[in-house]
Amino acid sequence: MSKKLPETNSESGEVDLGQLFKMIGSAFERLFSLIGNLLYKLFLSFVWLVFFVRKHFIKLVIAAALTFVLAMIKDSLSDPIYKSSAIIKQNYPTGENLYDLVDYYNALISRKDSTSLAEALGIPQSSTLNLVSFDVDPMVGENVRIKNYDDYLKSLDSSLSSDIDYEKYIENTQRQDYNLQKVSIRTINTFESRLVFQRIVKNLNSSDYFTREQEKDINELENERSAILRSLEESDSLQETYKKILEQPLDEINPGSQTSITIQGQENKLDTKEYELY
Template sequence: MSKDLPQPQQSEEVDLGQLFKLIGNAFNNFFRFIGSLFNKLFLAFVWLVFFVKKHILKLVIAGVIGIVLGIVLEKTSEPVYKSSITLKQNYDTGENLYNTIGYYNDLLKQGDLSALESVLGIRTVEAESILNFEIESVISENEKLQEFDAYLKTLDTSLVKNVEYKTFLKNSKDHNHQYQEITIKAKERNNFKTVFDKIIDNINSNSYFKREHEKDLKELREQALAISKSLIKSDTLLAVYQKAIVKSAENNNDFQAQITIERGNKSSTKEFDLYTKDLQLRKELVEIEREIADKEHIIEITSSKQDSGTIDNSKDFLGKSVSPKIYYVIILMGLTFITLLCLRAVKFLERYKDKI
């Protein structure tokens, strides 16, 4: 009889208790790992504090030597002169400008001073004294936000929500910004103005930019001429309307004292519409004339800082300009600290020397 009873089948369902236990163990292991990591970081920080405390006198001595060395070198080394200009790009010349500055620096690195003399139109003495060229964009954080806002307005509304400010900055190129600053460093008080003027001339004489410049000016001048002709016709027509109104008033014409155009429930005189249109055309003409003036030069100098150059003995450290004293303090203290760490590491490894 018992053989005829249905046999219990093995359940295919997952044991939820076992599953929760595995998940709990995973979380425990994870938090233990995080705890041990923070514990090790804290111990490393404590060790570092006591290590610095132990060798603080050596680090201070290294710092003092760095200050003295910086003062001595600042007094005895040859002065470096620096001069800068700020440029306004009226066309997309940025990439060409950056490539040009890079080319000049390559000539300096290769020692090809004859080529540098040729492209810049300077004397050999002046070319030999040049140390390097630098270029960077001049733009504030507020201007970057304005550019981002202008860029968003060019996109479809469905794409705007997918564009982030950080992504925009990452994809933005320095040479695309309208204002750029070029800096020249030299060992002598060169005629910096001559060099800067030659850099500008090299960009302005580019055949591609010259063609674009000529086409833009021609188009703008034709627009200005067309608006000027429209203004003449508008003034003539306005004078006709005014004469008609005066004549009608003189004749006491009760039927139509003025010529009007009905617009719904409101009415405005034709001469007023012509006057409004005249003002709008004059405004457009002023804007076009301003644009013509803005595009008069492909690239132009907006400001210049000391054509004869100013003394600059600063050092570059991690992209920042610092005084020689601070520079050598950081270098000597850093080298001293690394040397002490290396000696400590060697001493630690010597413990395992006999076990090898």
């Protein structure tokens, strides 16, 4: 008997494979065509720019020179800008409040609201006309960042600290998180900035968060103080009691309270009259 084997459609497979290669070739052709057109247009733009500069070179040089001269004249005729700075050290994390205050002052300057600005800074309304802007920046170096990063890792669990690298820590750290902040004031005239800095600190210390945290710390300190005073009073009372005992004759306290030590049948009597409280 003869067995009839199934016939494979080799012709269909060859056609499908040929179509696949044709599609791939068309895709590469379109890609190379796109890149070629893009490079061609860039080249044409560069050539056009070269011809434009060559044609209008003198005009461009004159325009640049005039711009430089006008800028110099404007700087010479404009009022000088004075800058005063102060370093603020935060005992509490109030950096966000500080940055909000600076933004608020700059907004009042932009709106030229001299009345509200004078009230906020505690200065005469005429003095607010000299203010140009307020700036605040953290006073931090690379060594401080590294130290803060190390302290932060120590405060975390070991399983979490391994997932946080230095770059991620710096990226997630906000400018207001640093303790030292530099506040600067720009004015058009000489200005008594010390009063303004004092008022900024006063406004910062009167915020709800600062007041709440300060009251919490004061209450804790008062509790510790009361506990220490109670301990001292109890120690003084105990010391007075020991002092009275030492001042009395030993026989009057307890005739049988003497300490006796017997060694090999011999009795040595030790009279103790001094006690140490501390």
